[in-house]
Amino acid sequence: MKKFKINPYRLFFQFAIIGLLVYMSIRYYTDKNYFPDFEAYCPFGGIQALSSYFVNNSLACSMTSAQIVMGIILIAVIVLVSKLFCSFICPIGTISEWIGRLGEKYKMRYTISGIADRGLRSLKYILLFITVYFTVTSSELFCKKFDPYYAAVTGFDSDVSIIMAISAIALVIIGSFYIRLFWCRYVCPLGALSNIFRFFLLFIGLTGLYTALTYFGINIRFIWLLAALCIAAYALELLSIDNKVFPFLKITRNTETCTSCQICTRACPQAIDVASQKTVKHVDCNMCGDCMHVCPEKDTLAINKKGKQWLPAIILVVLITIGIIIGQSFEVPTISQYWGDMTTKDQMSTYEQSGLKNIKCFGSSSSFANKMRKVKGVAGVSTYVGTHTVKIWFNPSEIDTLSVHKSIFVPVKVAIKKGLTETDSVSMFNLKVDNFFDPYDTNYLTMVLKQNSMILGFTSEFDCPVKITIYTSNDSTITEETIKNLVEQKQVEKTNSDNSIQLIDLNYRVVIIEKSSQTISGLEFNNRMK
Ligand code: SF4
Ligand code: SF4
Structure with missing residues (x-):
C-alpha cells in the first residue's frame, strides 16, 4: 500500500470543509436568496452560548441548539480523544498549516522556542478571557468581532469590527508564513479553551470547587472561575505537566x-x-x-x-452525525424568565406561538419579556429565536388564552398617502388574513401595498385571523380580486441599507375579503390614520 506523507483521512476532512465553505461563500455572493448560517455548527460559539446560558439564563443572539450540542461534543472529543477539531476541522488551522508549508518551502518559517514561546502562549488565554467575559456580560457573541473566519466568509458583515478582523486575518496569513502555527499556538481562544479541557482534571477540580462554594452560599462571580482556569491551564502548559489519564488515546x-x-x-x-x-x-x-x-x-x-490510524476520523464522523441529529431535535430557549410564584408553576397554563419574526435576538426577546411582565396574569416567558417562537405561562383564573394571544399583538395604522382633502373619496376593503401577526408583517405588507398607487393605507386589529382594513382611492378598477392577489403574492423585494435587494418570502392568505359599501372622505381617512 502507498505510504502517505500526511494523514489522508485528515486531508479528506480538510478539503471537504474548505470546499464546502468556498461553495457557500460563492453562492452567498452570487445568489441573493441564499442566506447560509456560516456558524451553524461552530462549537466555540456553542460553548460561549452555554456559558452565557449558565450565568445569565439567556442564550447569546443567533445561537442554535446545534452549536451547543457541537460545543458539548467538542469537549467530549478533547477529553476522551484529543483536540481533533483543531487538526481535522478548523478552517483557520487548515489555512495556517497550508500557508506555513509555503513559508517552509521558501525557508522563511521559524519555530519560536524558549522564553519567547512561553510568553506568547499566554496571549490565547488572555483573548479567551476577554471573549467569554464580553459574551457573558452582553449576551452577544463577542468573538464575531474579530474572528478571521467569520469576517472572511460573511464579507465583513455588520457584527464584525473591521479593524479587529483585518488585524486577525493579517496575523493568520503573515504569522503562519513566518512562524509555525502562529495563530493556533499563540492567539486562538478556542485553542486556549481546548487546552483547559485537555487538562480535564484541572477543569473538574476548579469547577467543582466553584460549584461547592456556590452551594454553601459563597457567591463568587463566574468570571473569577474563568480567570482561574485560564491561569492554571497556562501554568500547566508552561510546565509541560503530563496528563496521566485523559485523553484516552x-x-x-x-x-x-x-x-x-x-x-x-x-x-x-x-x-x-x-x-x-x-x-x-x-x-x-x-x-x-x-x-x-x-x-x-x-x-x-x-x-x-495498536495501528488504528483511521480511528480519529471514524470517531469524528460518528460524533458529528450524532451532534447534527441531536442538535436538530430540540431548541434551547434564548431567554427563559419566570416572575410568578414558583410553587404554583405546575398550575399555570401555557400558550405557544411561532412565526413571530421580531423575536430574533436576545434584545428583542428581552423587550418581549418586559412587555409581557405588564400583562396581568402572565407569569413567565421563554423565547426561541431559531424558530421565532414564544412560550408564555399564564394563570387561567386571571387571563384566558385569547387575551394572552391578543396581548402579543400590536395593532397598527399605516398611511401610505398623506394629506388627503375633503373632496377625496376613499373606499375600504375589510380582510381577514392568515399568517399576519407581528411588526415585521406590517413592514412587509406596507411594501406589498405600495406597489399599487391606488392604495392609501391600512389598519390592523386583533382577531383570529387578524383583521385588516385597506383604504384605496374610490376607483372601479380596484377590486377585491386585485387586493387579494396583491396580498397573497409570494415574495416582495426589500432594499437594504447598503442598497442591495433582498427577496422576502411571504405566506399571507386572505381568508375573507369584502368591499365596504360605504366610502369616506379624505379628511376622515387622515383622522383614522392619526
Ligand atoms: S518513530 Fe522512529 S522510525 Fe518512525 S519516523 Fe519516528 S524516528 Fe523514524
Ligand atoms: S505528535 Fe501529535 S501533532 Fe505531532 S504529528 Fe503526531 S499526532 Fe500530529
Whole structure:
C-alpha cells in the first residue's frame, strides 16, 4: 500500500470543509436568496452560548441548539480523544498549516522556542478571557468581532469590527508564513479553551470547587472561575505537566522497531519531538496522525500501541452525525424568565406561538419579556429565536388564552398617502388574513401595498385571523380580486441599507375579503390614520 506523507483521512476532512465553505461563500455572493448560517455548527460559539446560558439564563443572539450540542461534543472529543477539531476541522488551522508549508518551502518559517514561546502562549488565554467575559456580560457573541473566519466568509458583515478582523486575518496569513502555527499556538481562544479541557482534571477540580462554594452560599462571580482556569491551564502548559489519564488515546512509539530516523519529528506540524517520546503526551498534540503516516517502520508509531490510524476520523464522523441529529431535535430557549410564584408553576397554563419574526435576538426577546411582565396574569416567558417562537405561562383564573394571544399583538395604522382633502373619496376593503401577526408583517405588507398607487393605507386589529382594513382611492378598477392577489403574492423585494435587494418570502392568505359599501372622505381617512 502507498505510504502517505500526511494523514489522508485528515486531508479528506480538510478539503471537504474548505470546499464546502468556498461553495457557500460563492453562492452567498452570487445568489441573493441564499442566506447560509456560516456558524451553524461552530462549537466555540456553542460553548460561549452555554456559558452565557449558565450565568445569565439567556442564550447569546443567533445561537442554535446545534452549536451547543457541537460545543458539548467538542469537549467530549478533547477529553476522551484529543483536540481533533483543531487538526481535522478548523478552517483557520487548515489555512495556517497550508500557508506555513509555503513559508517552509521558501525557508522563511521559524519555530519560536524558549522564553519567547512561553510568553506568547499566554496571549490565547488572555483573548479567551476577554471573549467569554464580553459574551457573558452582553449576551452577544463577542468573538464575531474579530474572528478571521467569520469576517472572511460573511464579507465583513455588520457584527464584525473591521479593524479587529483585518488585524486577525493579517496575523493568520503573515504569522503562519513566518512562524509555525502562529495563530493556533499563540492567539486562538478556542485553542486556549481546548487546552483547559485537555487538562480535564484541572477543569473538574476548579469547577467543582466553584460549584461547592456556590452551594454553601459563597457567591463568587463566574468570571473569577474563568480567570482561574485560564491561569492554571497556562501554568500547566508552561510546565509541560503530563496528563496521566485523559485523553484516552495517545500516540505511542515502539522503541524496539524505531530506527531513530527523526522523520516523524520533522513531520509533526506542532514541532513535537516525537522520536524521543515513548508516549506523546504534549498538550500541543492534536492527534493529527501525520507522524504515524510518515514513519517508514510499520506500526512503530500507533494509537495506544495498536495501528488504528483511521480511528480519529471514524470517531469524528460518528460524533458529528450524532451532534447534527441531536442538535436538530430540540431548541434551547434564548431567554427563559419566570416572575410568578414558583410553587404554583405546575398550575399555570401555557400558550405557544411561532412565526413571530421580531423575536430574533436576545434584545428583542428581552423587550418581549418586559412587555409581557405588564400583562396581568402572565407569569413567565421563554423565547426561541431559531424558530421565532414564544412560550408564555399564564394563570387561567386571571387571563384566558385569547387575551394572552391578543396581548402579543400590536395593532397598527399605516398611511401610505398623506394629506388627503375633503373632496377625496376613499373606499375600504375589510380582510381577514392568515399568517399576519407581528411588526415585521406590517413592514412587509406596507411594501406589498405600495406597489399599487391606488392604495392609501391600512389598519390592523386583533382577531383570529387578524383583521385588516385597506383604504384605496374610490376607483372601479380596484377590486377585491386585485387586493387579494396583491396580498397573497409570494415574495416582495426589500432594499437594504447598503442598497442591495433582498427577496422576502411571504405566506399571507386572505381568508375573507369584502368591499365596504360605504366610502369616506379624505379628511376622515387622515383622522383614522392619526
Ligand atoms: S519516523 Fe518512525 S522510525 Fe523514524 S524516528 Fe519516528 S518513530 Fe522512529
Ligand atoms: S505528535 Fe503526531 S499526532 Fe501529535 S501533532 Fe505531532 S504529528 Fe500530529
